[in-house]
Amino acid sequence: MSSPDARLAAGPDGRPGMAPDTGIEPPVLSLRGIRKSFGDVEVLRGIDLDVRRHEVVALIGSSGSGKSTLLRTANLLETIDDGQVFLSGTDVSDPRVKLDAVRARIGVVFQHYNLFPHLSVLGNVTLAGRTVHRRGKAAAERQALELLDQVGLADKAREFPDRLSGGQQQRVAIVRAIATDPELLLLDEITSALDPELVGEVLELVRTLAQGGSTILMATHEMAFARDVAHRVVFLDGGLIVEQGTPERLLNHPEQERTRKFLTRFSGTGLTPPA
Amino acid sequence: MTNSAPALRVPSEIELDRRLYRRRQNGKSVAIALVSTLVFAALVWLLVVNTPGWTAVQQSFFNLDVAISAFPRVIEGLWLNIRVLFFASIGVLIVSLLLAVIRTLRGPVFFPLRALATGYTDLFRGVPLLIVLYLVGYGVPGLGLFPRMPAEFWGTVALILTYSAYVSEVFRAGIEAVHPSQRLAARALGLSHAQTMRKVVLPQAVRKVTPALMNDFVAMQKDVGLISVIGAIDAVRAAQIETAASYNFTPYVLAGLLFVLLAWPTIRLTDWYSARMRRREQMGSIV
Numbered sequence: 001m002s003s004p005d006a007r008l009a010a011g012p013d014g015r016p017g018m019a020p021d022t023g024i025e026p027p028v029l030s031l032r033g034i035r036k037s038f039g040d041v042e043v044l045r046g047i048d049l050d051v052r053r054h055e056v057v058a059l060i061g062s063s064g065s066g067k068s069t070l071l072r073t074a075n076l077l078e079t080i081d082d083g084q085v086f087l088s089g090t091d092v093s094d095p096r097v098k099l100d101a102v103r104a105r106i107g108v109v110f111q112h113y114n115l116f117p118h119l120s121v122l123g124n125v126t127l128a129g130r131t132v133h134r135r136g137k138a139a140a141e142r143q144a145l146e147l148l149d150q151v152g153l154a155d156k157a158r159e160f161p162d163r164l165s166g167g168q169q170q171r172v173a174i175v176r177a178i179a180t181d182p183e184l185l186l187l188d189e190i191t192s193a194l195d196p197e198l199v200g201e202v203l204e205l206v207r208t209l210a211q212g213g214s215t216i217l218m219a220t221h222e223m224a225f226a227r228d229v230a231h232r233v234v235f236l237d238g239g240l241i242v243e244q245g246t247p248e249r250l251l252n253h254p255e256q257e258r259t260r261k262f263l264t265r266f267s268g269t270g271l272t273p274p275a
Numbered sequence: 276m277t278n279s280a281p282a283l284r285v286p287s288e289i290e291l292d293r294r295l296y297r298r299r300q301n302g303k304s305v306a307i308a309l310v311s312t313l314v315f316a317a318l319v320w321l322l323v324v325n326t327p328g329w330t331a332v333q334q335s336f337f338n339l340d341v342a343i344s345a346f347p348r349v350i351e352g353l354w355l356n357i358r359v360l361f362f363a364s365i366g367v368l369i370v371s372l373l374l375a376v377i378r379t380l381r382g383p384v385f386f387p388l389r390a391l392a393t394g395y396t397d398l399f400r401g402v403p404l405l406i407v408l409y410l411v412g413y414g415v416p417g418l419g420l421f422p423r424m425p426a427e428f429w430g431t432v433a434l435i436l437t438y439s440a441y442v443s444e445v446f447r448a449g450i451e452a453v454h455p456s457q458r459l460a461a462r463a464l465g466l467s468h469a470q471t472m473r474k475v476v477l478p479q480a481v482r483k484v485t486p487a488l489m490n491d492f493v494a495m496q497k498d499v500g501l502i503s504v505i506g507a508i509d510a511v512r513a514a515q516i517e518t519a520a521s522y523n524f525t526p527y528v529l530a531g532l533l534f535v536l537l538a539w540p541t542i543r544l545t546d547w548y549s550a551r552m553r554r555r556e557q558m559g560s561i562v
Contacts, residue, residue: 131474
């Protein structure tokens, strides 16, 4: 495994307070003491997490553990009750910061694709480039076609989303998210709504992005994929980070009882940790 | 060698039998519908023609000579109705979209605007159009604020005021019917609230409510006839003048027929469009 990678030497696993090391480049994303409640339910109970440049971090945990909420707080689609969110060193949870400009620097891919049904594939991919980043129509379309070509969907550029399979739609959604060269990519269980036979093509695309150096924070139920692609796996339970580490260590030799218990549910995948 | 082209495959005995049965049933249904329609029409016709006053009614409502002589004037009036309809439609679209968007704004900053828009729609959906016409047609020019305008101008304003209140509710329903995940996706891309509205929400909302909008358009097509009450010489007013001149009600029937003809294409288009939408939504299902 690539665990001794310098950018992964972030500090002791699972311990909060891995403050952005001064002197070197700040993490792309840095969450500090994030808290979030919905009514009486506290979904996030103080989360500290750093994602460094070119790092791929996988969030795992059962449904309701706060994975999706955490992703949404990261690009401020969800207001936080306490804590701070830093994007490349800037505190973007400061109310004086322009949220639209911050969100434009982060790409998000949703579980249900959320493509715009009234726009063609090309329209979906170029919307942000043209309206937010003020790129010309020709330039935006040229770049979009290039990206679509890379993911094998150039021939679908003029189609509307409802004519595509789930896997194709999700690949378009990924292209839409990366078309504006975001600093950070957030993937929210992007294969959960897909038929098993379509999962592969989407994961293959994410693998390519990861190898290309994209910075990715993803919530996932695909343990095998997390092991394969992620530099670090973070196990979330009850709104807290229970444990984190290299996929090798966390998935094969979890230290915490709760992690072990969660992972046994994936025993069918051959990832059962030794009892 | 086997030929796998589906077009050349001969259906099974059972399927052929089913098709024959369906064809027979279809033929039977059409025949029944045709006969019952004819019988009903004949009955109504006989009933009306045999009423004691029919000859008098025919003379004063369905007089071809009167219709022909009234035609030029009534059609000229209808042309005014069409022009009023054109400008009123554009006005309604703009004002109602504005109202709908204002009503969906969130946040305390927009409270006064929102309250104003809500008050407006409440008020103008409640007041009869006729009263709005009188108030605008006679009241507003009385203020002396505006240069002298023809009656049809104030009629158009009154139509816009009333119909915008209704149509804004249609738009609002459409805006709220766009799934929140669409807004989420747009905001995640960095689009502002206004950009999200313009590029993502409104285009989808308008598609959803097009049949309802067309229905309101049909309603307005005949309500433009009401501008005659403030003195505009439209089709209804022209018919009234012709009726007074000839002591015969045929011009009203003529104007009514012309309004039907005016509305008919839109009515059919609405039906066709909603049928198409329904087909798209339940593709492959029988019920």
